[in-house]
Amino acid sequence: MPSTLAERPTTSPENRASLPEDPGLRRRLLVAIALVAVLPFAFIYAFVFVTNTVLLPLLEWQGSGPYHGRVYVDPLFAVVVVAGGLALQAWKGPSIVLGSIGARRVDADEYPDLHARVTRLAKAADVEPPDVAVAHNDAPNAMAVQGPRGAAVVVTTGLLDALDERELEAVLAHEVSHLANDDATVMTVAWLLPTVTYYVATAAAYVLYGMARTMGHGGDGDGGDGAAKAILVLLVTAVVTLAVSAMFWAASVLVHRVLSRYREHAADRGAAAITGDPTALASALRKLDERMADVPDRDLRSLDGGAEALYVAPLEGRAFTDAELVSTDVFPATHPPTADRIDRLREIAGELE
Template sequence: MKTRFKPDRGLSRRMVATGFLLGLLYVVFVAVLIALTRSAFVAIVIAGALLFGQYWFSDRIALYAMHGKVVTPEQAPQLHGAIDRLCALADMPKPTVAIADSDFPNAFATGRSPKKAVICVTTGLLRRLEPDELEGVLAHELSHVAHRDVAVMTIASFLGVLAGLMTRIGLYGGLGRNRDQNAAVVTLIVVLASVVVYAVSFLLTRLLSRYRELAADRASAVLTGRPSSLASALTKVSGDIAQIPTRDLRQAQAFNAFFFAPALKPGASFGKLFATHPPLEQRLDQLAGIARELGRPG
């Protein structure tokens, strides 16, 4: 896709490396399944159908889950105007624009391709941010679209979906119904293999997710030329999220990997290894470094 977002070679290398490792795990996993169980074909077909649905309808699924509604330029002139300017700067197709009626301050991009992309912001974000801060967030999301991050993360998560499916089949199907000792042993091996593969794929996708957030921050700062605006938005949103009731945050945490900022209170993460986003301090340090590169105040 033609765009003025600079190619991120580091992001590309990590995507390729993660895809290769996940693919290698997938090949080994399927080989074990084929050797040990007769239900491997059915499981793969089911998982493939789930992947296809998640990939093809990702925009509709995300909007439905977040109660987002597509808005026209007449309904949201300022939001459309900002996205129009950024798309012109980036020389990329304009995505569909949506707003979710929620006080939760965040934004996300979804869709299987740049031509089918959707950028959704919440009313809470629109209410809290200044115009330059909002442009920083929107440029961050447009970078995800330009780099096809949503499609990559959807495909990368396929192995985890498959492993989880096989674990459930083994736990609630084979072990419960098969009284034959050999069949029970085989099922147990499949379950253990599923758990190991899921754990490895989980860590790999989290690693890729954290890097792509840093890459999107950098792309946004370079495109707008105002790293301080994005830093201000990150600081403001992270601070406001800390004031939101835990019950409301839990409802949003399923979309952590797609959000501009994680739906977590400070200190609520299970650690850097399992986080979908890099620490706020790391993101702010990177933006300060970019500001120095551009000769702008941090």
């Protein structure tokens, strides 16, 4: 990005126009909310179905039966469980996310300039000023989380070190736009199901791997027909669990494919409207993209764990010295290409000239 972009003076957010209306984002939010509400029920009853049609008959064949009844989940009980789980996730989700990345809420005495910027930008976007949280991490990134108890804008110390004042203002405006657009609440809740199903599928895969190793070393022993049947039951259970979990992981990722990429473009547009300086965010995104490759693996992994879709910049796009990040496995392709975001911001800048 040319150096002149970083030298351009920032216009006061108080004098900016309000955030543009985005019917497309509203529609996607409604679809995402519907998926978040429906998929847990489908997940529960899919396991009920395979238990009754596959696992119980298999246990009876193995000699553990007969089972005269079948597994049944009362719909009202399912509603209570799912609604309670979603409410708990909405209530505790922001704190869980902050804890997972080592972020801590800070007061105005500790970070006065950061607090003042976030408060001013929130007022410009006509939203309640959120809490401010900081994660001591060299990876330059930021996110916004939101729940019934309030919202928080989170930044890393790497972000504060990497950006100049204009760029920092633009990134903070981007996160405030997520709060103003109400998509931060949906994303704070929506990361739970794909994360859970991912780990369930991973656990089932490890069971299958362990059984394969055991059988490969002659671990079935001399137990005869009973041992063989028991191994078959475990094998089928693991395969079914893996298949169902993988299916619902793929389905729940639809929430993020429906919403996550689009919401980043919407927040970029919102930041441009708040600050009147789209080139500052373009410069910041380019800088974050370039610096991510130099961040130590330990810092990237401390931001890992399923929160990928919440960040302003993706954690992907670099080669790791060992295994891939969980975030990029759980939420593949959560962000639009950085070059595309920069091009769109430049177009906005051209319209403002």
